[in-house]
Amino acid sequence: MKRRKIFHEIADSIDEGMIYIDKKRRFQVFNHKAKEITGVIFKNAASHPAGTVEDGDIVIIADNLIGNDDGDLKPEDLALINIKDKNIKTGDALLAIGVYKNSEMKPVYKYIRGNSITPQFELSELYLGFSVSAMILAKESLMRITVNNINYDIMYLNSVGHMVIVDGKTGQVKFFQEKGYTVRKESLKEVLTGAHYLAKGTSGNELEVIGATIEDIFEYNDLFKEIDEILVGNSGGICSTDYELNKRPVRCSIYPVGNENGVDGVVLKIRDLSKMEELLQDRNEIIMEMEKKSHNFNKLYMDISADAFENFVGNSMLMKEVKFLAYKSSKTKFNVLITGESGTGKSQLAYEIHHLYNKKAPFVEVNCNAIAPNLIESELFGYVGGAFTGALSSGKTGYFEQANGGTIFLDEIADLPMEMQVKLLYVMQNKVIYRVGATKPTYVDIRIITATNQNLQKAVANGTFRQDLYYRINVFPIHVPPLRERKSDLYLLINKILNKICNRYNLEPKLFSGQALNKIMHYNWPGNVRELENVIERAITLCDSNLIYPEHINIMEIQPQTVMNFKKRVQQAEKEILKNALKEYSGDKQKIMEELGISKSVFYDKLKRYGIK
């Protein structure tokens, strides 16, 4: 017994969260630091005794996203403080002061659609003689409720419902929200609807965790799934992996304890990552540092300047090879053929080659597949005035002339019609073009880069692509490998794309939470960088704060595009649009129908078909 007490005291003296879970999934050790990190106990000076909300108490609420991280609060629940406003919707941000279960006392409140919240959203009142205010500081991710000049702050990552209860007669603060409300079962909704809350700041009323099971204390999530795997011997433990616990970011290491007969339990070590944004920032900087070093390495061996390929990231061996070839080809005017699956970065690479060669010269990109066959000649080579019915009398410059002195990039070259293939070959051999209807040639000085996701050799064998043209364009072939063959590039790509999209939409920089990053890194990306880009763009649109969570990453629905027929793709896009609209307009169906311009019957039919609730 004595030994056990000493052991607990030692555990409490460690400045790192330490928990031991036995084979029956019960907590046997839960040291002081772990209790602090998970919110079982508090370090704050402020305190209040245990109790419940009572009629006549003043309730002050700050909630940045009704229905999220507040115990699933519904706008109707606000009737408990006499707010019966049908315009308040789930997803709104709300500040409110009212008296509990008193239909005489007028509440004061304001609300705003959650996604349009201002940097400082504030409500201040002299309410029943007490000076009270509530505010949401979105930039600082801070909610502050002030009662008689004392601040009750709560930081949030994504969203949280903050509440302070004041005794209506004495003005004493009876309850304030703190981190760890989930383990203590003290969400805004639970306490507002009468749940008993524990004391804070006094040791007598501490939540009892020793002997409790995982589910008694926490919401089951990926961390506990991993622990269960280790307990049954399916996994050997993990080191420094980021998870969420109580909606708080934590970094965990899990070690199995046991002998040759099996696992007896696990030791879980946790570190608070509330300052995770800083950590992620640090991590990004380290990666960038490594990237720079690696560029320097390249410089030594390949003479590639440090800022080359700024927008074409990838440090895997395969990508180094691609960059090396691209760099070499940029030093010459050879025709380059870039092959690779759809969305792997062929167009981007073509631009990089051009840019390295001469960034001031024109770069004209043409998708051979996107121009109607009867227009392709006049689009590529232009025409003289009156060349055909409907032609401009002044004539028109074609893409080749526009690219004169620079690069023309012919994407999807395999789709160039046969008769145009002959003309292209002529241009390549003679460096001249003929505008449609012209009798005199125009000289052009152009580098031609072509790309395809098809097998051109096969096309030659099938007779759909000219062999002589194939040899002409294929002087310098570069193959861009699919993502599945260069997984180590994922991290760099994710960060590059994230910054690119935030810049494009003029958004504050965003970061991935540890689990979000895990999710995106562990998905088996088939081959497509564009697909990755789409997922990141969607996650950015769905995420309201500057941290992206796993639920914003919709990858289970992605299917390799090549095996999806047209109808399926349309259905997937429809489903996506509906889900995003429901989120954006907080479920306001009337508004969504108006915005999307669809009738009620079509709207409900599609909701039903796609199983959207």
Ligand SMILES: Nc1ncnc2c1ncn2[C@@H]1O[C@H](COP(=O)(O)OP(=O)(O)OP(=O)(O)O)[C@@H](O)[C@H]1O
């Ligand atoms: N290595 C990379 N670094 C940064 N961004 C990349 C990289 N590769 C691709 N991208 C981005 O992914 C998207 C798709 O790339 P791109 O359009 O170049 O693919 P593609 O192979 O030409 O596609 P397709 O020919 O099938 O239309 C682009 O937005 C591009 O900027």
